[in-house]
Amino acid sequence: MSWSRKRRGGAESEGGGERRGYHHGNLREALIQAALELIASKGPAGFTFAEAARSAGVSPAAPYRHFRDRDALMADVATQGFERFESFLRHAWADGRPDSFTALCNLGRAYLAFARTEPAYYAAMFEAGVPLDDHPALREAGDRAFALVRDASAALCETLPKDRRPPALMMALHVWALAHGIASLFARGDAGRRRLPMDPEDLLEAGVLIYLQGLGIDTGGKGS
Amino acid sequence: MSWSRKRRGGAESEGGGERRGYHHGNLREALIQAALELIASKGPAGFTFAEAARSAGVSPAAPYRHFRDRDALMADVATQGFERFESFLRHAWADGRPDSFTALCNLGRAYLAFARTEPAYYAAMFEAGVPLDDHPALREAGDRAFALVRDASAALCETLPKDRRPPALMMALHVWALAHGIASLFARGDAGRRRLPMDPEDLLEAGVLIYLQGLGIDTGGKGS
DNA sequence: TGTACATCAGTGAACGCGCGTTCACTGATGTAC
DNA sequence: TGTACATCAGTGAACGCGCGTTCACTGATGTAC
Numbered sequence: 001m002s003w004s005r006k007r008r009g010g011a012e013s014e015g016g017g018e019r020r021g022y023h024h025g026n027l028r029e030a031l032i033q034a035a036l037e038l039i040a041s042k043g044p045a046g047f048t049f050a051e052a053a054r055s056a057g058v059s060p061a062a063p064y065r066h067f068r069d070r071d072a073l074m075a076d077v078a079t080q081g082f083e084r085f086e087s088f089l090r091h092a093w094a095d096g097r098p099d100s101f102t103a104l105c106n107l108g109r110a111y112l113a114f115a116r117t118e119p120a121y122y123a124a125m126f127e128a129g130v131p132l133d134d135h136p137a138l139r140e141a142g143d144r145a146f147a148l149v150r151d152a153s154a155a156l157c158e159t160l161p162k163d164r165r166p167p168a169l170m171m172a173l174h175v176w177a178l179a180h181g182i183a184s185l186f187a188r189g190d191a192g193r194r195r196l197p198m199d200p201e202d203l204l205e206a207g208v209l210i211y212l213q214g215l216g217i218d219t220g221g222k223g224s
Numbered sequence: 225m226s227w228s229r230k231r232r233g234g235a236e237s238e239g240g241g242e243r244r245g246y247h248h249g250n251l252r253e254a255l256i257q258a259a260l261e262l263i264a265s266k267g268p269a270g271f272t273f274a275e276a277a278r279s280a281g282v283s284p285a286a287p288y289r290h291f292r293d294r295d296a297l298m299a300d301v302a303t304q305g306f307e308r309f310e311s312f313l314r315h316a317w318a319d320g321r322p323d324s325f326t327a328l329c330n331l332g333r334a335y336l337a338f339a340r341t342e343p344a345y346y347a348a349m350f351e352a353g354v355p356l357d358d359h360p361a362l363r364e365a366g367d368r369a370f371a372l373v374r375d376a377s378a379a380l381c382e383t384l385p386k387d388r389r390p391p392a393l394m395m396a397l398h399v400w401a402l403a404h405g406i407a408s409l410f411a412r413g414d415a416g417r418r419r420l421p422m423d424p425e426d427l428l429e430a431g432v433l434i435y436l437q438g439l440g441i442d443t444g445g446k447g448s
Numbered sequence: 449t450g451t452a453c454a455t456c457a458g459t460g461a462a463c464g465c466g467c468g469t470t471c472a473c474t475g476a477t478g479t480a481c
Numbered sequence: 482t483g484t485a486c487a488t489c490a491g492t493g494a495a496c497g498c499g500c501g502t503t504c505a506c507t508g509a510t511g512t513a514c
Contacts, residue, residue, distance in 0.1 A: 181405030
């Protein structure tokens, strides 16, 4: 996830470093990346418009060409975070292969992996306090990510006969909340989280397993 | 949760309002309360030492008599939050009466109620990013609150025969994480959280119920 | 192919502001005698 | 009971700093003709 400023003229594949001249080339993306680095090192609070500009190598007025203000930038970071989150989770779910239970476990692991390896995105998405009402694109990106978990839950529910089938929405909310709870209490990439006598991943998997057994879903004999 | 500055001289029971003179009387507590109000209205980030002083009616230098810096004040708020949290949860648990399953449900409801009615404390405890390593009193207060949930879990585990008894620690972590996940996603007193087609309280209770059934714990016929 | 021009994406200087922190100070309190 | 004094908890003025934001500006880009 390294980034670099686009050079104009020759340096097409944007390998290297220093700025080129008047025009940046890809300032919008550079500011988002700078914001991510600042959030990662100082938390969502310790990130300022001015510092993002500075670390993108640009004057403090430049960001205003791309974002109305600090909050707009933060909202964009969060939105992009949800988009990556969703595609990451989607890949882990793999359309329910090899079977929906295993795939759900993979989804859970991916959830925690994202929180751990992308703490800045995760913080922007869940802890920056961006008001959803002011940023419909953010809300929609979040909804799309949640929809994936709901679809996964529905796939598992369908392994049960109709009369014992729980609402997929409820199951999705439970899984999401458990994953989010474990992620934010124990598995954040940040400093200062509590230590645990076990892997957060194992904790989540065990929790999901017990939960599914409570629903009467066949977990392939992994339980008991 | 209204507070007032202590008057000297006559106004013993500190009913009323305005300051008295040179000495505040209870500035330390007043600053904590001011911090809580600021956190509640602007989030843990939007709280400054200076503003806390101002809203306690005191010069900007005064807080330094009581707190080393802003972080120290925040840590005190969080510590006090955990203490209240624990006593609130303890009251709800009621020593496992009338039975340990019902008492656990009450504990869960109390968890969410605290997050909803005391969003400022909750934010200071879980989202302010106070480093636990620098504040042992904070860590211990948090540990005591968690210990209560662990004891409650142990009580439920003991309703099972020894050979089918899950580790109480694991169960406590699952319950805590689920409650925290639901609280921070859906039940915070703050603005901007996602809406839900059901009560967070009911969502949590259903989740715990299914989880306990997965463990084979008798839930008094509430399930199925 | 060359030129004029509109548009875009930056500059850099400037501003007002509030914060954190310090300093020497002083009013209030409590206690030794 | 009174007085001197140490200590405590506040004042208020001052500072340097970085932030957000604005402004007129200018270099670069691309396009009509």
